[in-house]
Amino acid sequence: PAEFDEAQVRERLAADLIRARERTLLLTSVDDTELVHQHSPLMSPLVWDLAHIGNQEELWLLRDVDGRDPLLPETVDQLYDAFQYPRTVRPKLPLLEPQPSRSYVNDVRGKVLDVLERIPLRGRPLLERGFAFGMIVQHEQQHDETMLATHQLRAGEALLSAPPAPRSTTRPHAREVLVPGGSFTMGTDIEPWALDNERPAHAVDVPAFFIDTALVTNREYREFIDDGGYDDERWWHPEGWKHRREAGITAPQFWKREGSTWTRRVFGRSEPLHDDQPVVHVNWYEADAYARWAGRRLPTEAEWEKAARFDPASGRSRRYPWGDDEPTPAHANLGQRHLEPAAAGAYPQGRSPLGVHQLMGDVWEWTSSTFHGYPGFRAWPYREYSEVFFGDDYRVLRGGSFGSDPSAVRATFRNWDYPIRRQIFSGFRCARSLTDAERDLV
Ligand code: AVJ
Ligand code: FE
Numbered sequence: 001p002a003e004f005d006e007a008q009v010r011e012r013l014a015a016d017l018i019r020a021r022e023r024t025l026l027l028t029s030v031d032d033t034e035l036v037h038q039h040s041p042l043m044s045p046l047v048w049d050l051a052h053i054g055n056q057e058e059l060w061l062l063r064d065v066d067g068r069d070p071l072l073p074e075t076v077d078q079l080y081d082a083f084q085y086p087r088t089v090r091p092k093l094p095l096l097e098p099q100p101s102r103s104y105v106n107d108v109r110g111k112v113l114d115v116l117e118r119i120p121l122r123g124r125p126l127l128e129r130g131f132a133f134g135m136i137v138q139h140e141q142q143h144d145e146t147m148l149a150t151h152q153l154r155a156g157e158a159l160l161s162a163p164p165a166p167r168s169t170t171r172p173h174a175r176e177v178l179v180p181g182g183s184f185t186m187g188t189d190i191e192p193w194a195l196d197n198e199r200p201a202h203a204v205d206v207p208a209f210f211i212d213t214a215l216v217t218n219r220e221y222r223e224f225i226d227d228g229g230y231d232d233e234r235w236w237h238p239e240g241w242k243h244r245r246e247a248g249i250t251a252p253q254f255w256k257r258e259g260s261t262w263t264r265r266v267f268g269r270s271e272p273l274h275d276d277q278p279v280v281h282v283n284w285y286e287a288d289a290y291a292r293w294a295g296r297r298l299p300t301e302a303e304w305e306k307a308a309r310f311d312p313a314s315g316r317s318r319r320y321p322w323g324d325d326e327p328t329p330a331h332a333n334l335g336q337r338h339l340e341p342a343a344a345g346a347y348p349q350g351r352s353p354l355g356v357h358q359l360m361g362d363v364w365e366w367t368s369s370t371f372h373g374y375p376g377f378r379a380w381p382y383r384e385y386s387e388v389f390f391g392d393d394y395r396v397l398r399g400g401s402f403g404s405d406p407s408a409v410r411a412t413f414r415n416w417d418y419p420i421r422r423q424i425f426s427g428f429r430c431a432r433s434l435t436d437a438e439r440d441l442v
Helices: 006-027 032-036 046-064 074-080 087-092 098-118 128-153 218-226 238-247 284-293 301-309 436-441
Strands: 176-179 182-186 202-206 209-212 255-258 261-266 269-272 364-371 391-398 414-417 431-433
Touching: 006 046, 006 098, 006 128, 032 046, 032 098, 046 074, 046 098, 046 128, 098 128, 176 301, 182 301, 202 301, 209 301, 218 284, 238 284, 284 364, 301 364, 301 391, 364 414
Parallel strands: none
Antiparallel strands: 176 209, 182 202, 209 431, 255 261, 261 269, 364 391, 391 414
């Protein structure tokens, strides 16, 4: 491994832990009744996420890294194991009450900051360059995004607010760009915080394809609705058609038709639908049906990553579409600075070398791919992070959303969910294969 400045890494980790905690506290600064209430059967009560954040931190950084004894009795400790108790049953468990939950996470954090000050960030694979701490920062931020989705599902008056995302309508010049065929490097061996499913780096041959420069917007999605897209079986995956009918789905989640116009409920407020805003809260089947209606398709996961990372000038893969530098607010709508996606074209500085916009942030992008390990995958440090989800049940999402923290996403980051899920901040962009005539030209 290359030289690294241990003191600097320590400082960065402490700052990231503190920043994650500020977000967690904001998302859990609600009445005790709100904190223990299950706002949707799809989600945990916020009080579970809170103590689970502290419990994972204790498990990895105090017990594993520092060899300490458990802080909670075993019967309580195990209530925060996501595998023993699915989300539906969590509100019925004898969980820690709000106040004890708050003191528990606070107590763990105090001890963790002490450990971080003195433990060598080398010598053990888990500690190398502070990986275990980075993993816990990401874990907290992932739950912060999950808690944000819980807030979006809450009934009642708004509790969160943030300045609106950029609404500028500057569209990327070309509708689509050609990504040249050939091999590129997918995944990573060098991203210090990359999780097991992002590794190892490997060459993938991706034939030439076209990808849209912009995310599908509300205006475009409404054309699909107005054209009867939800009533036309031709566009739908058979499972999707069945689900659409059984669940009575006729529009993205949180949309409401009022006469000839639409409104959208956004964190407890009703808003007019912004035409140029990327569509959000669609499931994989809706994205797939829209793409078929539009004569297009979803990109595969490899296509998405090539569009996001491949630099045709150097032939190498970048960390982010704009280069190797960490995201700033000028690059992407990340980090819950805004509670909505920004207009298509709002982040020209974040575009990829080939001119694809908003690959990072705004909305998670559905890909056509199911979730599998890369060739040479090794589960680490725990099988339950991703390996147990490999198979054809889940579809991969890429790029992060306005609700994802920069510390928890990069162009190699892989998210996954069931194709019927749409309470997540999910949208999509379209791609297409070359026609025979086009193939003869390139
Ligand atoms: C990567 C978002 C699918 O929330 O299930 C949190 C992240 N893993 N705690 C999830 C995660 C364990 C995970 N996703
Ligand atoms: Fe978790």
